[in-house]
Amino acid sequence: MHSALLAIDLFLVIEKLVLIVGIVSISLVIAMYETYAERKVAAFIQDRRGPNRAGPFGILQPLADGLKLFMKEEIIPNTSNRFLFILGPCLAMLAAMMTSAVIPWGGTLNVFGREVNLQIADINIGILYVFGVVSMGVYGIMIGGWASNNKFSLMAALRGASQVISYELPMGLSLIALLMLTGSLKMSEIVGQQIDSWYNVLYQPLGFFIFLVCAFAECNRTPFDLPEAENELNFGYHQEYSSMKLGFYLFAEYINMFISSVVMATLFWGGYDIPFVNDASLTGMGNWLVLLQGLSLFIKVAIFIFVFMWVRWTIPRFRYDQLMNLGWKALIPLSLVNMIVTAAIVLLKTNGWKF
Amino acid sequence: MQALTSRAKPVDRKPMTFLEKLYVWSIFKGMMITLRHLFKKKATISYPEEKRPFSPVFRGLHILNRDEEGRERCTACGLCALACPAEAITMEAAERLPGEENLYREEKYAAKYEINMLRCIFCGLCEEACPKDAVYLSETFAPSNYQRKGFIYGKQDLLIPNPKDNPGEYWKAVGNRKANKEQSN
């Protein structure tokens, strides 16, 4: 009895470890190729060709970029707080990677007669966990800016922190409206409901839109990339950083982009559900179905990432007052209205009014 | 004040409406424009593999010419140096010794002939000044170098390959520009 319990636990540990390593490396590789995709999309939008020298079509470009960052001289400013200075990029990276733990990446695989759930932790407060971790990302920015002991870095960090915090509000509010519909914080259940019926985006188009805009702001992407604003203010909170520590900050941003695309796909676009196909009719395919589902999630994510880049290379960044006005005077009222309307409809429906 | 063109329009300074403040519509329009550009023909020319055709009057690096028998044509008269507005050319003359007739066409030749490509403005006046048809500008343009002294081209850099030993290289170095010119003369 005792040994049997132990054996099961061991299997669970191995399963989770493999999942963690797999998902972390997948996010890293995707972040790597996001840099490549970004340059390609930028080039194509500007009628150029983009990187095409390293390997066929420039496929090896991210490796070359990474190698370059590694070879650069590592500078830690004399007057900086060494511990915090190093902690900053680590935190940014950590916060970016941790969110992937609660995402359901696919259905249940059947490995050696065991059901393996493609989700690292199916906790019942999944979406709250995501928000908790995402807001920790601000610490990476703040600590980096503070530890550099450079007033411009600090100012950029404050800029970044206030932006991220102000856009978290409408994001949360639009999410509340969604949660009122789903009635659950559990990511797997939210996806499950969407597999059985319509995607949430059909019920919550405005909520999705607000969420999208806020995701842009949370990831410090144009038009909200004021924390960086590399060409008009100074470089941003990572001004004093060099070599791979700078690489970590930039990398964390790309991972954030990936993760927020995954979150959006999961919450609003049915997660790993294959669109236009009734997944329940395909269960005969077994593990292949699960892989197909994973693929469909990744295709959705790729589309979102493309939208991120498309927007970045289309519009200039906002002025700071425009940014704050948009956040506080437009998005928060809109999401409040959205929330109240949703609440009213949910209330009417539960009280037996048929629509 | 009178407008400079008939197309001048007054700037619209009306305060933005709420919908405009959301920027959504204009962002959407902009995104459609960039989407169209995504599929447009790319303007890039992949340089080393693919070269833009030169104009027939393009003036690139100099070449010191030889005659049909492979003898250097330059007689070190110094007219090119005199004509040069940038003072990019220097040379040292020497007298042809008996037995060197197969090397130099005239009795006097340039023992040293240098063009400073950093000074040169590629105006082509040296080519026009030369009475012996010895110097002309080719279609290659100035390559890069790590040091300034690499841009001072001596005779070994400028001389065209010998048409007798190496006709292929010779005609390549002559290039389209020279050939065109000869045709029109």
Ligand code: SF4
């Ligand atoms: S091209 Fe003009 S500037 Fe250059 S060497 Fe000849 S005369 Fe001088």
Ligand code: SF4
């Ligand atoms: S290149 Fe022509 S102009 Fe110049 S020194 Fe020689 S012969 Fe005279």
